[in-house]
Amino acid sequence: MIIRFQEALENAIQLVEQHYADLGGQPVLVRDLYGRIRIALPIEAPTDETTQHNDLATLFEQALGNFSPQSVFLYRDELFDSDAIFNSPDKINISETPRIDLLDRQITGQDWLRQPIASQTSIQRVTLFGIKGGVGRSTALAVWAWYLAQQGKRVLILDLDLESPGIGQTLLPESNAPNFGIIDWLVEEAVEQADESLLRELVGTSPLVSSGIGDIRIVPASGTQEKDYIAKLSRAYMDLSGADLAQRLSRLLQALEKQEKPDIVLLDSRAGMHDIAAITITRLNAYALLFALNTPQTWGAYRLLFQHWQRWHPNLAQFRDNLKIVAGMVPEIDRANYLESCRQSAYDLFADTLYEETSNDEGFNFDEKAIDAPHYPLKFYWHRAFQEFDPVSNREVFDENSVLEAYGTFLKEITNLVL
């Protein structure tokens, strides 16, 4: 019988629980990049060849199939760097009694479970994210930025949708675009020359707001000098020694905040379950807008992510209050029913995963109809005027009536929520 990936871990946990007394120490299950599982123990390797560990290793082989490694046990004294296992910050407690920890080695995606990175600035950050594309995220971002600037706010926008950049071009005509973009900062920082002059040349001012004290400052993915974007993109996600991608982005963000002194920072995140999204939603202390169309595929995809958080996240409480669903491009016909169905789907998603079951008001739990609940959607409407959205060549798109019709409640509500 073939043992599949997910059964392997369940079987390993079960075996470790059953044979806990024979282990001789508090175990850390280490799942390697292939999904093979080993038992690391903070003890010296037993000298007796016929220990219970050999019997357990045999059981492991049977229960884990190809996900069983050649040597099941790792002992502290036989490790070159035992801290990398026993004191790893990625270690997750998966069982209290008996105490079992899991260290899940992954190639990408570890940021979905890591702690928020402390920041020295306290400027409000908002991430705009869609688990699927085509939900009107970038257009909503542009309209909201315009609205905030009209109200006298200094808005800083970062285009972190590096594989599918756009918000820079949407808001900056060529003449206003800066020489460089985020992609340049990432490759230059890797060779230690992300200096202040580069930082100044990353930001352009949108001409869409021409009066008053408010403005929109944009850090595009690439600059006007760009000649080799893919060559840079293919290097951008490097973890440097001492700073992984999340820490590097946090550094960039803090440097920009210090330079720009904005009232609010809007992060246009890449769609889907990508590390950029993991970082912008969970690690940068941002309020996270989760855009959704009311389709089964949207809720299904969010569910995969939320289940992962629910099952593994040791720091859920540090960011779950910052989540908010946004119903994007609500159709013109039958709006009330659409929105109600959307709210129900969002509630089911949260209730099945992140909401806690409590008998009182304590804990993370909300009524389905609680407007301030994370699941209760903010909304904006589909509107002809915002299709093929190109405000740089067509300023009239920011006609007050169209903006109010499509985005009126969204703009008011989201602004109240975060500022």
Add this chain to the structure above:
Amino acid sequence: MNTDYKNAARRHHEDAEILFNRLRWANADQLYGLAAECGLKAVMVGLGARAKSSGDLKKHSVHINKLWNEFITFANGRNGAKYVGYLSSNNPFQDWDVSQLYAKASEFHHRGAPPHPRVSPHQSAATIVKKILQQAQSDNLNLG
């Protein structure tokens, strides 16, 4: 003396090849194991390993028969993944032990030319580690 895994890996490997070509199996085998150990340790240090023993030559007690598996469980993230991909999940040095330096030469007896049933798999594995080390160098890892 100070630890220099990268340099040690190279010299053990070069000398192992010389001995292997002269059919000096026992010592070639010993040095392939040490070369692979030093090579993997160099890369681990480059990937952020903080071994308590570094600096003190006398405290190196973890050898390739254990280290191969540790490397597979140690490496993670984008940077580590590509190195793990080179290593087979079955440790080819499972039957290697540093104490074999006390063994009789006849234990390694083999008539005629390579492949040697015990030493040749270690030679192949040491070559893989050499490639990993080269890759790590061209990736600019700080190999200590």
